[in-house]
Amino acid sequence: MHDDDGYFDERVAARYDESEAEMFDPAVLDPVIDLLVEITGSGRALELGIGTGRIALPLAQRGVPVHGIELSNAMVGRLRAKSGGEDIGVTIGDFTTTAVDGTFSVVYLVFNTIMNLTTQAAQVACFRNAAAHLEPGGCFVIEVGVPGLQRLPPGETIRAFEVSENKWGFDEIDVATQRLTSHHFEIVDGTVERLSIPFRYAWPSELDLMAQLAGMRLRERWSGWRREPFTGDSRQHVSVWAKPPPGHVVGQ
Numbered sequence: 001m002h003d004d005d006g007y008f009d010e011r012v013a014a015r016y017d018e019s020e021a022e023m024f025d026p027a028v029l030d031p032v033i034d035l036l037v038e039i040t041g042s043g044r045a046l047e048l049g050i051g052t053g054r055i056a057l058p059l060a061q062r063g064v065p066v067h068g069i070e071l072s073n074a075m076v077g078r079l080r081a082k083s084g085g086e087d088i089g090v091t092i093g094d095f096t097t098t099a100v101d102g103t104f105s106v107v108y109l110v111f112n113t114i115m116n117l118t119t120q121a122a123q124v125a126c127f128r129n130a131a132a133h134l135e136p137g138g139c140f141v142i143e144v145g146v147p148g149l150q151r152l153p154p155g156e157t158i159r160a161f162e163v164s165e166n167k168w169g170f171d172e173i174d175v176a177t178q179r180l181t182s183h184h185f186e187i188v189d190g191t192v193e194r195l196s197i198p199f200r201y202a203w204p205s206e207l208d209l210m211a212q213l214a215g216m217r218l219r220e221r222w223s224g225w226r227r228e229p230f231t232g233d234s235r236q237h238v239s240v241w242a243k244p245p246p247g248h249v250v251g252q
């Protein structure tokens with residue numbers, strides 16, 4: 001890690017919205033916000049890894065009270081600089097352990113951010129922390145890629161995920177440890193900048209088991225925010241686990 005802001009330090013935060021411009025496109029964002037508004041209902045939403053407010057700001061604009069937990073002061077600084085950004089509560093801390101006041105009808109963790117937790121123990125802790133913040137019947141929503149192992153050439157451990165005029169990215173995958181390092185190279189002001197971030201990938205079934213350990217059970221799994229069916233060809237999933245009402249034991 002670089003400093004207390006983790007991998008999302010000032011250098012990354014300064015360019016985040018520009019580098020991820022396609023993720024801010026209304027065609028990408030609108031279905032995310034529509035589904036989160038629907039699932040949150042009249043309750044509150046908690047975003048783990050709120051970042052620069054890509055999701056939280058439009059969600060708040062739709063009338064959903066949103067709170068965030070975020071490790072990086074630099075990312076939150078960018079959120080604060082945006083219109084409406086000062087009105088969103090953020091607790092600085094690690095979302096595997098940080099507690100905030102009150103309960104929520106939805107806790108959500110998007111854009112592969114569960115994979116930023118590089119051990120199974122940390123991912124389990126994240127599920128437990130999410131469940132601890134949910135009211136009975138509340139939902140934990142995750143958007144994350146499906147490990148792309150079947151697209152790895154036989155015997156290879158490296159897979160390109162982006163090749164464009166100014167950006168190149170490839171994943172270095174270790175199937176023995178489920179660790180993956182994403183290497184990003186981008187030309188910025190005529191210079192090639194590199195950012196390499198470690199991840200831990202997990203199959204959907206492993207995430208279901210983490211949810212079960214945290215007292216939740218799977219309610220829905222789609223391949224996208226428009227409720228597209230999840231199949232063997234899906235490259236990502238949007239999964240919804242629910243915390244059952246008191247007295248109901250998960251797994252029975």
Ligand SMILES: C[S@@+](CC[C@H](N)C(=O)[O-])C[C@H]1O[C@@H](n2cnc3c(N)ncnc32)[C@H](O)[C@@H]1O
Nearest residue numbers: 008049050051054070071072075094095111116
């Ligand atoms: C890929 S960005 C996503 C930001 C935002 N959710 C979005 O969709 O644009 C991941 C964010 O999660 C934060 N993050 C990663 N691990 C974290 C942790 N353990 N605790 C709190 N924040 C974390 C990073 O600092 C970063 O802002």
